[in-house]
Amino acid sequence: MPTASDVRSALAAVADPDDAVGYARFFQTQPGGYGEGDVFIGVRVPKARKVATAYAALPLDEVRDLLDDVEHEHRFTALVIAVEAFKRALRPRTRDDELRARLHALYLDAVLAGCVDNWDLVDVSAEWLVGEHVRTTGAGTALLHRLAGDDDLWRRRVGVIATVAFIKAGDPAPTFAVAEQVLDDRRDLVQKATGWMLREVGKRVDRALLVDFLTDHAAGMGRTALSYATEHLDAELRAHLRSL
Numbered sequence: 161m162p163t164a165s166d167v168r169s170a171l172a173a174v175a176d177p178d179d180a181v182g183y184a185r186f187f188q189t190q191p192g193g194y195g196e197g198d199v200f201i202g203v204r205v206p207k208a209r210k211v212a213t214a215y216a217a218l219p220l221d222e223v224r225d226l227l228d229d230v231e232h233e234h235r236f237t238a239l240v241i242a243v244e245a246f247k248r249a250l251r252p253r254t255r256d257d258e259l260r261a262r263l264h265a266l267y268l269d270a271v272l273a274g275c276v277d278n279w280d281l282v283d284v285s286a287e288w289l290v291g292e293h294v295r296t297t298g299a300g301t302a303l304l305h306r307l308a309g310d311d312d313l314w315r316r317r318v319g320v321i322a323t324v325a326f327i328k329a330g331d332p333a334p335t336f337a338v339a340e341q342v343l344d345d346r347r348d349l350v351q352k353a354t355g356w357m358l359r360e361v362g363k364r365v366d367r368a369l370l371v372d373f374l375t376d377h378a379a380g381m382g383r384t385a386l387s388y389a390t391e392h393l394d395a396e397l398r399a400h401l402r403s404l
Contacts, residue, residue, distance in 0.1 A: 162215045164225040170211045171233050176202040187232070187278055194313065194349060195278050203233040212240035224266055227275045235275060239285040242267060246288050250296070264293040271307075277314050279349055286318040291325030301334045308338045313347060320353040324360060332361040336373055346382050355388025363392055371397070378404035 180202030187195040203211075218226075218241050226238035246263045249256040267289035270276055276285065294303055308319030320342060323335040335357045342350055362370030370389070378386055378401050390398045 162218050162222070164218070164222040167211060167215050167218065167222075167226060167237060168229070168231075168234060170214065171201065171203050171208065171231075171237060174203055174207045174211070175233070176204075178202065179204060183232070187280075198232050198278055199230045200232050203237075205236075208233055208237045209240055212237045212244065216241060216244060220262060220266055224270065227266075227270045228273075232278065232281075235281055236284065239267075239276070239281060239289075243285055243288045246292070250292070260293060261297075264289055268303075271315060271318055274312075274314070276318065279317065279353075282314055282317045282321055286321040287324045290318060291322030294322070295325045295329060295331075301337065304334055304338055305341060308341050313349060316342060316345065316350055317353050320350065320357055323357055327357065327360050327364050330365055332365045332369055335361055339373075340377065343377060343380050348384060351382045351384035352388055355385040358385070358389035359392060362389070367393075371401070374401050375404070378402070 180200040183200040183202060184190075184198070187193075187198055187200070189195045189198045189200070215237075218238075220242075223238045223242055226234045229235060242263050246260055248254045249259045249263070267276075267285065271290075276282055290303065290307070293299075294301065304319050304322055306319070307315050307322070310316055310319070320338055323338050326332070326334045339354050339358055342354055345351070345354075358370060358373070361373075371393075374381075374386070374389060381389075386402060390401050393401070
């Protein structure tokens, strides 16, 4: 049976110290940066995903163990393993509702413990381990609002990004509701996430619904969120909405 130690060794074998320096800079690990204190060993995403594939059968307690590591790539790989296990548990031939529930609980525990603490970690996982779980179980959207209402940057981003599961299913309502909830948050990574999700509503569900929402809320939105939300619209409409 594979262990967390096996995954750590596999990641160490493909780590590059030069990449670690670059990632630390890119993810703003300096004092005052959004990723302050995060630790990188220099594993590129394709290599981390390859390791995750090799250790797809990692037991859940070992996945949770990895999520407690200070090394960013350890946590990223653990999340990829969890997401892929969740996807398999959704498929008709390998459906496993109990496993999905356990993965969701494991993830939520890690989020609340502060282990999912950078934007790439949130973005690779929130859609499935929160959004798709909530959507497919019919649990309602209270959890999305609880996370989006948390002052913690990363929990709030989880709540926002998780709504993409509903967007892909043709339902923009959770995204609009969460976007209204975080409208006053001017933190860059909340602004970008909110604008991104709104843009996806316009691209995947209904452009007119997006325009209606922006017409009602543009005056109270941050510049970054509005820019992201409108970047696929034609220039004249984009200019009009931004003028509001």
